[in-house]
Amino acid sequence: MRTIVITGGTDGMGAALARHYLAAGDRVVVIGRSRAKFDALSASNAAFIAADLSLVQDSRRAIDQLRQEHDRIDALVLAASFIRQRRHVTTEGHEASWSLFFLSKYLFVTGLADLLTAADKPVVVNTAVPGARADAIDFDDLEMADGFTFRRSNAHQRRANELLGILATKQNPALSYITWGPTRLVRTSFAGEVGTGMKVAAAIMAPLLGQRAEDAVRPIIGLIDTPTPGRAAYRGAKPRPLTVGAHDEQDAARLGTGVEANI
Numbered sequence: 001m002r003t004i005v006i007t008g009g010t011d012g013m014g015a016a017l018a019r020h021y022l023a024a025g026d027r028v029v030v031i032g033r034s035r036a037k038f039d040a041l042s043a044s045n046a047a048f049i050a051a052d053l054s055l056v057q058d059s060r061r062a063i064d065q066l067r068q069e070h071d072r073i074d075a076l077v078l079a080a081s082f083i084r085q086r087r088h089v090t091t092e093g094h095e096a097s098w099s100l101f102f103l104s105k106y107l108f109v110t111g112l113a114d115l116l117t118a119a120d121k122p123v124v125v126n127t128a129v130p131g132a133r134a135d136a137i138d139f140d141d142l143e144m145a146d147g148f149t150f151r152r153s154n155a156h157q158r159r160a161n162e163l164l165g166i167l168a169t170k171q172n173p174a175l176s177y178i179t180w181g182p183t184r185l186v187r188t189s190f191a192g193e194v195g196t197g198m199k200v201a202a203a204i205m206a207p208l209l210g211q212r213a214e215d216a217v218r219p220i221i222g223l224i225d226t227p228t229p230g231r232a233a234y235r236g237a238k239p240r241p242l243t244v245g246a247h248d249e250q251d252a253a254r255l256g257t258g259v260e261a262n263i
């Protein structure tokens with residue numbers, strides 16, 4: 001029986017994956033903020049860890065609990081999402097999108113590294129959407145105190161999540177680390193604090209153009225079930241070239257050092 005850990009597993013694509021792996025007979029751990037949403041999943045045989053992953057303290061607590069209760073993780077799916085169009089600072093003083101979309105993922109991947117190493121064919125699926133430019137990240141301003149825009153913040157965390165794959169696979173060459181995004185819009189909750197324009201666009205476009213979460217996650221299931229060691233990038237089922245910068249190894253190390261100094 002595999003152990004599959006899914007952040008953001010109470011809703012959207014994370015919930016679709018949780019349902020699939022429970023039906024397949026795997027051990028599933030769902031992480032999210034809402035107990036009510038978890039209960040609505042009717043996933044009584046899944047485990048639930050309530051955590052606000054925009055808080056470092058909560059991410060650490062969830063990781064500690066996973067470490068106490070499991071000695072192996074076969075698949076870690078990073079799919080928690082709360083879209084903020086504006087810069088927001090958490091009660092811990094971190095920029096909220098950076099904290100949820102990167103710091104939490106960094107803590108999970110590094111803090112659970114030995115549990116992933118204990119699996120035969122470990123896989124991390126990071127739904128950060130590959131393809132951000134190599135220079136999208138500002139190492140001197142990781143929490144984007146200056147010049148925050150939704151677009152910049154999004155590209156910044158996406159690039160950081162690709163660099164995280166370099167750190168993770170260097171530490172564990174048997175690990176399959178995949179940055180993944182859907183081929184087109186997926187009809188999900190789009191939870192977040194966004195302006196009217198984005199809300200209206202999502203409300204109009206999702207029913208017209210959006211795919212069902214159950215359909216969107218099929219390629220992820222294939223990647224988890226037959227993992228290949230090393231880094232890879234996918235949109236849907238289609239492999240995408242990894243973004244290659246002039247100094248990827250150094251950039252990944254610089255990111256790790258910068259993050260460790262601030263959490």
Ligand SMILES: NC(=O)c1ccc[n+]([C@@H]2O[C@H](COP(=O)([O-])OP(=O)(O)OC[C@H]3O[C@@H](n4cnc5c(N)ncnc54)[C@H](OP(=O)(O)O)[C@@H]3O)[C@@H](O)[C@H]2O)c1
Pocket residue numbers: 007008009010011012013014031032033034035037051052053054055078079080081082100127128129181182184185186187188189190191
């Ligand atoms: N939908 C799309 O078209 C699309 C396109 C590109 C990329 N993606 C990516 O795919 C992934 C999944 O997206 P989705 O659309 O399926 O998401 P979604 O339906 O909006 O669900 C988000 C999930 O994240 C959890 N969550 C939100 N804030 C959280 C927090 N602070 N701490 C812990 N959990 C939190 C929510 O649960 P609680 O409410 O219980 O906390 C929920 O389970 C995300 O990484 C997203 O960026 C989606």
